[in-house]
Amino acid sequence: MRKQIVAGNWKMNKDYFSSEIFVSKLINLYKKTDTEVIIAPPFTSLRLSLNMLKGSSIDVAAQNMHFLESGPFTGEISASMLKSIGVDTVILGHSERRTYFNETDSLLAKKVDTALAQGIRIIFCFGEELIDRKSGNQNLVVKNQLKNALFHLPKIAWDKIILAYEPVWAIGTGETATPEQAQEMHAHVREILSNNYSSDLADRVSVLYGGSVKSDNAKEIFSKPDVDGGLIGGAALDAEHFISIINAI
Ligand code: 13P
Numbered sequence: 131m132r133k134q135i136v137a138g139n140w141k142m143n144k145d146y147f148s149s150e151i152f153v154s155k156l157i158n159l160y161k162k163t164d165t166e167v168i169i170a171p172p173f174t175s176l177r178l179s180l181n182m183l184k185g186s187s188i189d190v191a192a193q194n195m196h197f198l199e200s201g202p203f204t205g206e207i208s209a210s211m212l213k214s215i216g217v218d219t220v221i222l223g224h225s226e227r228r229t230y231f232n233e234t235d236s237l238l239a240k241k242v243d244t245a246l247a248q249g250i251r252i253i254f255c256f257g258e259e260l261i262d263r264k265s266g267n268q269n270l271v272v273k274n275q276l277k278n279a280l281f282h283l284p285k286i287a288w289d290k291i292i293l294a295y296e297p298v299w300a301i302g303t304g305e306t307a308t309p310e311q312a313q314e315m316h317a318h319v320r321e322i323l324s325n326n327y328s329s330d331l332a333d334r335v336s337v338l339y340g341g342s343v344k345s346d347n348a349k350e351i352f353s354k355p356d357v358d359g360g361l362i363g364g365a366a367l368d369a370e371h372f373i374s375i376i377n378a379i
Pocket residue numbers: 139224296300301302303304340341342343361362363364365
């Protein structure tokens with residue numbers, strides 16, 4: 131049985147103090163279910179969030195990391211630094227990192243290897259741009275993104291990979307993929323996994339949908355058989371909203 135997951139990617143939002151307010155609200159509102167809940171605050175609020183959530187089943191993820199252990203890389207954070215404060219999950223491959231920070235598939239493959247070598251679980255994001263969808267190339271684009279960054283991994287490594295399909299045209303735009311478009315892509319992803327690994331592996335990897343998920347559209351998207359939850363941006367910044375999305379599963 132695949133894990134259902136709802137993760138909140140805060141991006142570059144919330145300072146230390148507003149993070150504290152959010153997490154205490156979340157703790158008050160949250161009722162444990164079988165759905166796994168993850169928040170991904172900015173680096174400056176990771177330790178705070180971990181401390182506040184100690185003993186809770188809500189997990190805390192980082193939004194990025196460098197692929198090297200240490201060195202002259204001003205402004206970067208390594209996998210072992212994340213581990214040293216207790217972070218065990220990282221988001222990699224987000225389209226904002228690909229677009230604004232020039233992260234390529236081959237760079238992401240290195241980050242993936244480093245995270246796994248440190249035992250860090252990965253939420254790996256991928257998704258086509260509007261131009262790809264308009265030209266009907268979305269399946270090929272997604273296949274290449276997955277192949278180039280992940281398909282060198284052995285089967286066992288997939289125990290630590292969560293996939294997140296985030297069509298770039300749906301991120302922060304208010305335009306959501308229809309539940310059918312999401313289902314179609316998620317089924318495609320499972321087919322690629324099945325062809326490259328096995329149907330058994332394809333069946334057990336959680337594939338989340340991300341892109342303008344809100345409390346009023348979450349239920350319909352999450353009800354699709356190959357959609358195992360969501361990676362939420364804007365709507366994850368408000369505790370009540372985030373909770374209602376979690377409850378939509
Ligand atoms: P929005 O939910 O704001 O569209 O962002 C989605 C996203 O990028 C999550 O990583």
